[in-house]
Amino acid sequence: MRVCAKMRCSHEPVATVSLVYTERMVVVDDLFDERDPNLLDLCPEHIARMTPPVGWVVQDRRTTPVAV
Numbered sequence: 327m328r329v330c331a332k333m334r335c336s337h338e339p340v341a342t343v344s345l346v347y348t349e350r351m352v353v354v355d356d357l358f359d360e361r362d363p364n365l366l367d368l369c370p371e372h373i374a375r376m377t378p379p380v381g382w383v384v385q386d387r388r389t390t391p392v393a394v
């Protein structure tokens with residue numbers, strides 16, 4: 327089973343988060359079928375608590391946004 331990318335978190339991830347450094351953008355996608363070591367799979371709690379670096383924008387591209 328896949329788990330949240332946050333250390334010591336064992337919840338099931340629901341979304342894949344990528345950091346686009348060139349665009350200063352945090353992109354939230356529906357969970358990818360394949361785990362990508364460069365990306366973060368996060369659980370709902372950690373997505374809700376995610377704080378992007380100052381000056382970055384968050385783009386939520388999920389087709390089915392999860393209420394958190």
Ligand SMILES: [Zn+2]
Pocket residue numbers: 330331332335336337368369370371372
């Ligand atoms: Zn988590």
